[in-house]
Amino acid sequence: MTEIAYLKERLESYLRARFPQRKQLAVAEFNRVAGGYSSMTYFFTASWQESQGPVSQTLVIRMLPEMGPVPPYDIRPQYEAMTAVYRSGLPVPKIHWLEMDSSVLGHHFFVMDKVDGEMMMFVYPRETQFQAQLKQEYIDYLAKIHALDWRPLSFSALQPPQSNRHHAEREIERWQWAMERNQYGPQPLLTEALVWLKNNIPPAERTSLCHGDYTAANMFCHDDHIVAIFDWELASLGDPISDLGFACMMNDTMRWGFWDDKEFIRAYEKASGVKVSEESFFFWKLLSYVKLAVAELGAIRTALESDKLEVHQFTHLVLSRRIFKGVAEMLGF
């Protein structure tokens, strides 16, 4: 029996036990979605009989990975962030439940709605007449996520920073640790960047819910509007400028050229009513380069250690060089 067939069978038994009132419940079209750095995504269609007739629903499972570039993994921050943002009315798929019993499918997971659409990174260059609208939505949603009042939300996995430097310190520590774990050889460039970051932490002016991976690759568009913001696995409470740095770093690294940094910052300032400090932006953009570089090293290491090496993993070699170049250029050498 293949792994997919085994998981499908396990899921079917689990759903039958969880929803005993749904008669003749069956799972069909259980498929893993390719790509992504760590969390695994599966689509499935559940169908059952109700008094009015047959019902079917296509849903998505987000599950922790077997091995990924930035462990340890915890699915709860992602769940808490997505649930809070969904309740605030922003375009995030509705999560139906969180399953913390890893005996069900082998890892913790949650089940959410499937949203139809296409990645913004593909839509934006093609739909030239809608670029201004998409760009505005992209920035408005970011400002709205940052404006969300997280204090009354009783997060437990998402912990607020203990000082105005704590978020940055926590991030540096996390990525330093991940770099040391992921490297397949000494990394002088990233070490130099991390030392610079450690010595130049800007104080955060506010604490917000941060997405952590806010890029056009994690937005789904439909009918020329953003309809879903995905991949919240790096969500945290911290300095919101971190998301601006990440968005602009990705725009440069992927050579999208959707906007330049100054234009992006100005639009964000207008949408949020908050002034963005140049020092903070520089710091967080550089840290974003380091984050992505470390994730790339992790992807390469995972590929080398895995018995399921995929050819597309070779492209991480190319991308990692491009990211390293970005780090060096930001540091001025």
Place this chain on the structure above:
Amino acid sequence: MSEPCFPVKPILEKCAEFLEQALLPGLNEPLLIQKTYLTSVALHILANTVEEKGRDLIDENNGMREVLGRVLEELRRKDTLSRCQAGNELVEKLDRTIKEAGALGASLSEENTRLKGALVDAIKGLDALSSTLPLETMSALRRQIRTAIRLQLDHGLAHLEGVPVAF
């Protein structure tokens, strides 16, 4: 020496060309198209990495030896450091690594990895000593370290010039 003795680069390029020009146009299955394309990308990467590696590694290793030698020289010159345990430890560590890096029998790659490890130690060690060393000395050493890192980066980038990134 890791210089290849037969023309690996053109062979790999030919394989990639075959996939792109002869095989790909005849495929209909999306997954096969994707895998074939990505295999050609992997071959381009390999082709761009094999031949120049020996020369690059010699340059990189020389660059790192030079910088590490200067760091050692500076650290030994500072009287204040002779009374500082962290400074002494760094000097000993760098000295040992530089000597061991080129030990008889070590390949260029092994030497490169050891010297990079020493460079990482130097970066961290200098940061820990930043309050002990004069700002001017620190800046000069940092500049030299960054020059060595930049050389490695340029080699890496040159090997991957023109290789497409697929997602």
